[in-house]
Amino acid sequence: MDIRIATSKDIDTLMDIRLEMLRVVNHMEEDEPFSEQLLECSKDYFLNGNQTTCLVFDGDKAVGCASISYIEVMPTYSHPTGKRAHLMNVYTNKNYQRQGIAKQMVNLLIDDAKEKHATEISLDATDEGRPLYEKLGFKASEECMVMSI
Numbered sequence: 001m002d003i004r005i006a007t008s009k010d011i012d013t014l015m016d017i018r019l020e021m022l023r024v025v026n027h028m029e030e031d032e033p034f035s036e037q038l039l040e041c042s043k044d045y046f047l048n049g050n051q052t053t054c055l056v057f058d059g060d061k062a063v064g065c066a067s068i069s070y071i072e073v074m075p076t077y078s079h080p081t082g083k084r085a086h087l088m089n090v091y092t093n094k095n096y097q098r099q100g101i102a103k104q105m106v107n108l109l110i111d112d113a114k115e116k117h118a119t120e121i122s123l124d125a126t127d128e129g130r131p132l133y134e135k136l137g138f139k140a141s142e143e144c145m146v147m148s149i
Helices: 008-025 036-048 101-115 130-135
Strands: 002-005 051-058 061-072 083-092 120-123
Touching: 002 101, 008 036, 008 051, 008 061, 008 083, 036 051, 051 101, 061 101, 083 101, 101 130
Parallel strands: 083 120
Antiparallel strands: 002 051, 051 061, 061 083
């Protein structure tokens, strides 16, 4: 397995594996289409957004991906840099699960966040992913409130 940080040259592969992931987690049919808005905005974000994405390859085939997005907010006592990160879209193709691939991707992105001086990494965990994140040191939090607009 080859795990590496994606570059703009990987955009087609990146889009393919992300759409595979979205189909799986949203229980979609393989031929069910995505909106043009989702496709365009996703591609633009990967090319221009403040993020790091890693890809996992078995030969030439992408079999996993994970992304971490960065935001800056006003520095606080607990977060003096104001730099925060959000881990998302951790995905391994079903034929490659339970081999430690997700753990390797998450560790790579944790290291990236540390290099960028983020003081916090948040994530939205599925029940299936929660044990991995807990083993890596993530803790459940009740601090956040959200409003959908």
